[in-house]
Amino acid sequence: MTHNKFSRRSFLRTTVAGSASSFSLSTWAQALASQNSPLVTGKLPALENDVKVVNTYHEIHCHGQCMLKAHVKDGRLLALTSAGDIPSKDCLASDESIGKMQRRACMKGYAERKRIYAPDRLKYPLIQTIERGNTAGFKRVSWDEALDRACDAIHKMQLRQKELGYLPIWNAGCDPLNMLGPCLSAYGHHSAGNQNDCLYNALGKGVKGHPAIDMLNSKLIIVWSADPQTTSPHLPFIMTKAREKGIPIIVIDTRYTGTVGAMATGIPGVPGWIAPRPGTDSAILVAMANTIYRRNLHNPAYLKKYTFGFFPGDSVVSASPAKSPIDGHPWKGESFTVPAGQSFVEYLDELNTLHGGEEGVLKWAEMLSGVPASTIKNLALAYGKTKPACIYSAWTAGGAQRTGNGMYFTWLMLALAAMTGNATVRGGGIGSLSPNEGLSLKLGKAPGMAHGKTFKPLLFSTHLSSQVIMTGRDSRTAEQLRDDIKLLNNIDLGQDPRLHVEMFIKGKGSGDFFNQRSAINPKLEAWKQLTSVIAYERFMSSTARFSDIIFPVVTHFEESFITGSRVKTDTNFVNQILDPMYECKTDWEINELIAKRLGLDWGRDGKTDIDVMKIQWSGAKVPEKYKELNPDFKLPSFEEMQKEANIQLYVKPEQSVIDAAKFAPGEFPTDTGRINFYSPFLAQRGRLQQKAARAQYVRPPEGIEDLLEGKKGAKGIAYSLQFTTPHMPNRSHSSFDNTTVLMDSFPHCIFINPQDAQKRGIKDGDEVYVYNDAGCIKIPAQITLRQLPGVVSIGEGAWYQPSATEKYEAWFDSDGDGVPEKHIVAVDVGGAVNTLTTDRDIGAADPVLHLQTSKSGGFAAGGNLCEVSKQKPA
Template sequence: MSTRTGRTASHWGSYEVDTRDDEVVDVRPVPEDADPSPIGQNYRGILRGRSRILRPAVRRGWLEGRRTGRGAEEFVEVSQEEAVELIAAELDRVRRDHGNEAIYGGSYGWGSAGRFHHAQSQVHRFLNAIGGYTRSYNTYSHAADEIVLPHLVGDREWFLRSVPSWEEIVEHTEEFIAFGGLPRRSPQINPGGVGSHLTVLRQVEAARNGVHFTIVTPIRSDTNDELGADWLPLRPNTDVALMLGLAHTILDSGRADVDFLERCCVGWDVVQKELRGELDGVVKDAEWASGITGVPVERILALAERIATRRTLIGVTWSLQRQHHGEQSYWAAMTLAAMSGSMGRPGGGIGTGYSSMHNAHHGDRRSPAAALPQGRNAVATHIPVARISDLLLNPGRAFDYNGSRLIYPDIRLVYWIGGNPFHHHQDLNRMRRAWEKPDTIIVHEPFWNAHAKHADIVMPVATSLERNDFAIGMADGWLSWMDRVAEPPEGVVTDYEVFSAVTEKLGCAEEFTEGRDAWEWVVELWGRSRTKAAGFGIDLPTMAELRERGSIPLEIPRTLPTAFSELRADPEAHPLRTPSGRLELYSETVAGFGYADCPGWARWMEPAEWLGSPLARRHPLHLVSPQPDGKLHSQLDHGQESRRHKREDRAVLRMNPADASARGIRDGDLVRVFNDRGATIACATIDDTLLERVVALPTGAWYDPVDPADPAPLDKHGNPNVLTLDIGTSALAQGPSSHTCLVDVETFAGEAPPVTAFEPPRLIPASDTDRPLRREETDE
C-alpha cells in the first residue's frame, strides 16, 4: 500500500491532499485560507472511479467513415501509439486538403490552475506549431462587457484595475446597489487559483462598517444574510429599464451631476433625450420602469433618492450581460453611475463582477508569474466564442461582430481540450446538430463526460493531482506549489506528452517542445517567473524553497487612483482612451455601425424572451441558470461535494411556492422542465426566496440524454442548456444569451430513467474488431 501527502492548487482553492494507492482519501484546506471552499472535497474517490478514461478510444462510426452517431456509439480502445498515429494523419489530411483555417481549436482554459499544464495554453501552442487554426475571441463569462466597455471607457483593463476595491468600499461607500446580487458561490472561484478566499469576508466587513446594501435580483438568496441587504425583486432581463427609470427620476429631481456629465462625458444630450422620450416618444420615468420590471414606483423613487444623495457604488454582475441585449446593462449602469454624483470619488461610481469571481476586486490584476508562450497563429480567422454552433452550421455565411463583417470558415476538424461545450454552450440540441458537421472531433479528457462521449478520438490525460506545477490566481495574494500526489493510471500521460508525440509525427516537435520535457518546462517557467517578479520588486525563492514552503504570500497592491477620479479632476490632462477622451455615454463609433439591436447609447429593448412577451402565455416561467454551489462549472460533477447538492442524483430546480402549487408540484418531486428547444428532468425544491414566475436550475450537470440517437432527446440529469437560447447578445458583441429563457414545468410522469451521466460508453478492445485501425474514406 502506497501513501502520499502533498499540496495542490485549483481554481476553487488550495488544499492538502492524502492519497492511498493513487486514490484521494482526504482533503484539507491549507492553513492560510481564511474562508475555504468545500469544492475541494470533490477530489475524493475520483482518480480510480468508473468515469475515468483509461485508454485512448476511437468512435467506431468514425472508423467506418461516418460523422453521424456522435454521443450514441461505442468506442474502440487503442494503444497510445495507434491513437497518436490517427491524430497526426487526420491533422495532416485536413491541413493539406483544406488548409489550417479548417481546424478549430477549442478550449475554455479551466482544465488546470497550473502555469505550465494550462490546457488552453497547451492546445494553442500545439496548433500554432503545426501551422495555425481558427480560434475564438472573448469568454462565455463576460463577452458583452469585453466588447462594450472599451467603447465606453477606452481601456477595459485600466477600468477593472481601478474601480473601487473592497478595502475602499469598506472605508468610503455608503450605498452599494448590487444589480444581479452578491452570490456567495461565485467568489469561491478564481482563474489560476485561490490561496485565501476573502470576498465574502470583505462584504461582511463592509456591512458592519455601515455600508447599506441593496440587491436587485429575482432571487433574494443571491446574497449573504450577514449583509442585511434590502431585496428589490424584479423580472429577469429588465434591469436596464429599472436603471433608466432611476436615471430619469434623478434627472427630473434636478440632482444629476451635470458638472461631471458635461465636462467628463460625451452624450449627455442624447441621454436626456432618451430619458425624456424625445427619441422614441416613451418617457422613461419610474412609472414606465415599474410596468416593465414589476418594482413598485415608490421603491424606485426611494432608491433614486439614495443614489443621488449618498456615496453610491453601482455593482453589476457578469450574469446581467449574459442575456439578449446584454451590452445595454453595462451601458445603462455606466450612465446611472455618471449621473449619481459619486463617479470618480472614493468608494463610488461603478464596478463589475464584485461577486462574480474571487479576483474582483482585491489586489492588482497584474501577475508576477510567467505563462507558457503560445507562439504565433498563422491563421487570422476567428469567431466570438459563443458562436460555435453558428460556425459549424453555417460555413461561408457572413456575420457582424463589433463593426466588422466576418465569414464563418468551413471547419473540418475540431481539437478541444480544457473545456466542456456540452456544459457551457446554449441550446444543446442545436449544438448536437452542429457537432455532426466536422469530419473529426478530437478531445483530451480525464473522465467520460458528454464532451468525450460526443468525440471521435478521445485521449485520456492526467489530472492536476497527477503532475507537478505551480499556480497563482489573478489578483490573488498567494503563489502555490502543486505536488504530484498520485500516479496516473498505467499508460495515461499529460496533454503535453500527447502533443509532443503528435508533433514528432508531424515533424515540428522542436518548435513545440524546444527540447524540454514537462518537468524542464516547469523549471523554465519558474525561472522566468523569478525574473518577471523582480520587476514588481518581489524576490521569489528557488523552486526547491517553494516546494518546501508550499505557498508564498505576495503583496501586489493596487496603485491606480479610483476610476474616473483623474478625469473628474482634469479631463484635459487625464483623457480616457476613447475617441473623445471622455466617458462615452453616447458612442459615435457604435452608432455608426448601424446595428438595430445595439444603438450607441443606453436603451431598453425587449429581449427575445421575457415575462412580458407573448411567448410567456405558453411558457410562463423565466429560467435562470446560476453557477452551481458544489463545483466549478461542470468540473468533477461526479465528485462528493457536487452530488451533495443534488436530490435523487439530479440537479435541483428551485420554484416559488405559488408556481409549484399551481402545478401540483411538491418538494422533492421529479419534474420535467421544457420549452420548444428541449426538456430535462430535475428534482423540485420549493423556495420562497424566488420571485413568482422565476425558476432556477444551476449549470454543470453532465448532459445525459435518455436516447442519444434521438435528435432532441430528453436530458435526465438536469442540464439547463438543453433549454437556453442560442443567439448573440447583439451584433456588437455576439455574446451568449443564456439568461433569456422561458420554460414551463410539470410533474414528471411515469418511471424515471436512471442517471447514467457518469457511466462510460460501451468500450471494445481493438482485438475484438475485424477492421483496420484507420478511418475509411467515404463521401459523407
C-alpha cells in the same frame, strides 16, 4: 446601529439562519471536510509520522483562491484539508485579518480526493467504434494508435487547406496546429462577453473596475445580480467586514441567494433584497438614472469634464492615448460629436415624455420588473445622495450580465456611477469589480513552445457555432464576414464568403464546449457534419461523449505550474502531489506528441514543470506602486514559495488602487478619450445586434415583454414562465457534476415558487418536464419561496443525458434562414439547461473587440421563456 464582532469562522456558522443556501455553503463544507480530517478544535492531529503535507492551490474555474494542504504517503493522497485551517485557540487574529486573507477551501476543494480517485475517471486513450454519443462504443487503444488516428484526421484537413487557404479545424487548445496554418477559433464569452464589450467601448481597453477591498471605503453597497457566496468566495469576507463597519448592503437578484440571506441589510425605504424579473434590471437602472437627473442629484461638472454623450450635442477633440483597432490610427486629435437624438439626456427626455414624467417612468420600470416604483425611487435617491456609493456586479458575473440585454445592463451601471461621480473615486464603483485588488505580481515570461511561425485563427461566434458548422456564417452579414477575415487574416473568402468547419479538437482548458457554449439540440445536428471530433478530457463529459478520440489528461494535483488565477492579488504555486495516474498525460505533453508526429518544432525542449516555474519566478517583478505602499516587502525565494504556495500583495482599503482614477479627464483609452455614454466606435462598426450604441434600456430578444404580450413561439405555445441559469455552489461550470458526494449533497433540480407549483399540481420532489421551442429536460422539482412567482431557475453546468425512450418535438433554425423547422429530439434527463437556450448573438458580436479584450461577445442564458408540467409535452 450596532454590530457584534464575530470571526470569519463563526460567521460561517451563524449565517446558517440567513438562508437555505447559506446553510448549504457552511454546513456541507464542514461535512465534506470531515471526510478527510476531523474538525479543527486544537492542534491538527498528525495522520502518521511519515505523511508528507504539501501546500497547493485549488485551480478550478472560480474566484476563490482556495489553498489546500495535501496529506500524501507513498504516492497516495490520504486527505485534503484547508490551508486556512488553524487551531481555534489561535484563529482570531488570522480570521479577522484582511492583511493576509485566509484562503479557505470550499466544498469543491474538500471533494477533490473523491474526484481524483473517481472510478469513472478516464484512464486510457479511447476511440469511438459506433456513433458519436453512444458511450458503449468506446474502445481502449494505445497512445500510439490514438495519436496516429488524430494526426491522420489532421492530415486530411491539410489537404483541404490547399483548397480553402486555411485549416477547417475548430482548434480549441491544440496549440501546435497554429504552426500548420490558420485554423478556426471561436470568439464570445459566456461569463463576461457582455461586460467586456461595454467596458472596452465605455472606459477603454484594460480599464478595470474598483477592487473588492475598496467596498470598505463606501457608505452604501449595492450588489447587483451577483451571488459571491457561490462564484467569488473571497468577497463574502470583505462584505462581512463592511457589515461590521455599519455599511448598509442592498442585494438585487432574481433569486433569494445565500448572499441575500447572509449579507443584505437594507436601508429605510429600501429592503435588503430587491427581486426584479430576469432581463429587467436595466429598466430599473434607467428609471433610477431618470429620477437622479430630474432631482438634480447628478454632477454636471463631473459629467462635462469626464464623459461624452451625456448632454445633447456633446463634441470633443479626442486626447485619447489609444489607437483604432481597425487600422491602428491614433484617436488623439480626432473630433467626435454625439448625433442628434443619441445623447443620454435626450433618451431620458424621450422616456419621460413617453411615460408621462418621472412617476410614469418609475411605473413603467415597475410594470416590467415587478419591483415597486417606490422602492426604485428610494433606491435612486439613496444612491444619488450617498457619497461615495459602491455598485457592483462582480467580475465575469452571471445574472443580468448573461441576459438578452446584458451589455446595456453593464453600461447603465457605469452610467449611474458616472452621473454621480462614483466612477473614479475610492468607495465608488462602476458595476464591474476588478478581478484583482489593483496590483498584480508580474511573472517572468515562460519559455515559448512554438519554435517557428504561428498563424492567427479565423474567428466566428461561439454562440452560433452550430449555425457556422451548418451554413458557414454567424450573425454577421456576408459582407461583414468577408471584411473581418480580410482585416484580421488577410484571406479573401470570395463573393460567397463562408467558413468551413469540418473538424473540432478540444485541448487545454476546463470548458465543456458541447454542454455550455451554445444550444444542445442544434449542436447535435451540426456535429453530425464534422468529420472528426477529438477531446482531451478527465471524465466522460458531454464533449467527450460526442467525440471520436479521447485523450485522458491529468488533474491539477498531477502537475505543477504558477497561476495568478482569477483574483490576481494572489500568486499561487500549484504543487504536484501525485505522479500522473493510469495513462493520463498533461495537455502540453499531448500537444508535444502531436507536434512531433506532424513534424513541427514545438515543445518544451526537455524542460520540466519545475524548470519552467523557476524561469518564471526568476523574472517575477513587484509593481513599483506596491513598492511605494509597502517598501519592506520582499519576494520569497523559489523554495520558500514552493513551501508556502501563496503570496498576496495586500493593499489597505485606504490605499486601494482605483484603475479608472489613474486617467486624467479626457485621456481615457476610448475613442473619444472620455467615459462614453455613446460609443462612436460601436456605431461605426455596425455589429450591434440591438442597434443602440449608447447606454439605454433595450428589449431583449426574448423576455418579459413577450410573456406579457402572450407572444407564441414557433410551436404555437405562449410560454408562461421565465427561467434563469445560476451558478451552483457544488459545480464549477460543468466540473464536479459527476462528483458523487457533491451530487448527493446538492441534487440537481428546478427551483420553483409554491404558487407556480400549485397551479401545475407539482409537489416537492416530483419529476417534471421543463420545455420550450428549443427542447425539453426532465428534472426533479424543488418548491421554494426563494424563487419569484413566474420565474424558475435551473443551475448551469449539468451534463446532457439524452433519454433512450422519451422524444420531444422541438422547433429551431438549423439552416440559417431565420425560420425554425421541426426536429424530433431526445428529452434530456441530465438537466443540461443549454437544452433550453437559443443560439443567438447579443451585444456587440465583433471579433475585433475580442482581440482587444479576449472575452468579447455576449451570451443570453437568463430570462428566456419556458413551461413546466408533470406530463410529458408533445
